[in-house]
Amino acid sequence: MRELIFALALLLGVISSPTGGELLSRDGDHDYEAPLPGSYNLPVVKVAPDGALVDSNGKSVNLRDLIRGRVTILSFIYTRCAAPKACPYATGVLSQLHRVSQDDSALAKNLRLVSLSFDPEYDTPQRLATYSEGINDEKSGCDWRFATAKSRAELENILNAYGQAVDKRSNPNDPQGPLYHILRVFLIDRDGRIRNIYSSGTLDPRLVLSDVKTLLLEETKLSKR
Numbered sequence: 426m427r428e429l430i431f432a433l434a435l436l437l438g439v440i441s442s443p444t445g446g447e448l449l450s451r452d453g454d455h456d457y458e459a460p461l462p463g464s465y466n467l468p469v470v471k472v473a474p475d476g477a478l479v480d481s482n483g484k485s486v487n488l489r490d491l492i493r494g495r496v497t498i499l500s501f502i503y504t505r506c507a508a509p510k511a512c513p514y515a516t517g518v519l520s521q522l523h524r525v526s527q528d529d530s531a532l533a534k535n536l537r538l539v540s541l542s543f544d545p546e547y548d549t550p551q552r553l554a555t556y557s558e559g560i561n562d563e564k565s566g567c568d569w570r571f572a573t574a575k576s577r578a579e580l581e582n583i584l585n586a587y588g589q590a591v592d593k594r595s596n597p598n599d600p601q602g603p604l605y606h607i608l609r610v611f612l613i614d615r616d617g618r619i620r621n622i623y624s625s626g627t628l629d630p631r632l633v634l635s636d637v638k639t640l641l642l643e644e645t646k647l648s649k650r
Contacts, residue, residue: 459631462638470619473499473611474586477575478541481553488541488583489617491570495537496640497613498522498633501589501606503544504556508601510625511608516540518610518630519569520560525634526567533567535615535641542573543591544604545580549573587611614640 475489492499500519506512519538526532540557542548548556550573557571574580584591591606610628612621621636 459629459635462635463642465639467612467620467636467639467643469614470622473613473617473619474583476583476586477579478572479550479575481550481557481571483550485575486572488572491537491539491572492613493617494615495535495568496615496637497537497539497611498637499539499541499611499613501543501584501587501591501609502540503542503602503604503606504548504552505544506602506604511601511606514625515608515610515628516560518628518633521630522634522637523561523566523569527565531641532637533565536567536637538567538569540569540571541583542571543580543584543589543606545573545575545577612636612640615644 473489473492475487478486478488478491480486491497498519500515502512502515504512519540522532522536523538526536542553553571553573557569561569574583583589587609589606589609591604594601594603594605597603608623608625608628610623610633611619612623612633614620620640623633
């Protein structure tokens with residue numbers, strides 16, 4: 426599974442080389458120079474909504490507890506998704522950020538990745554645990570959590586609060602997966618406030634990394650006042 430996602434990331438151009446070297450590089454979809462961390466400000470969009478979840482260990486957890494205390498990248502996914510610019514792409518970007526954090530102690534301590542499934546009937550805690558092991562077998566690096574909603578009603582509340590549209594495809598055997606959704610990935614600061622929302626067109630790993638570091642620099646400046 427990890428190899429499949431990594432290969433897809435290579436195909437999409439989010440990872441420049443499978444062995445060492447520069448992991449974050451310009452590609453055809455993001456052909457621009459990424460901004461320098463701290464050279465711009467990220468306004469507060471709104472407070473990130475809460476919700477009742479169950480994680481890949483089968484433990485009940487509140488979403489607010491996953492998105493506070495660290496700068497968080499929250500990605501809505503489902504494991505059956507095979508649409509190239511949707512879940513596999515988002516998970517590939519998170520995997521890349523996790524790899525970068527292995528060599529960056531500040532990121533390892535201050536960044537959290539959260540993959541939240543909107544397919545709870547299929548993505549059980551056991552299946553999420555298997556999925557997470559397949560894409561994240563590294564013990565070092567930042568915290569990466571996998572979870573799903575505790576109930577269908579709670580899932581709808583979370584999706585509505587985050588503006589994450591999800592619909593069933595007319596053909597449940599569609600090769601891209603049974604569900605259709607618009608890719609939305611959220612940057613959330615340590616205080617649980619949304620600071621950026623990425624789509625398939627803006628989910629550039631270089632930009633996400635710069636945004637994360639911008640928030641960490643912001644915290645440093647505030648602590649010195």
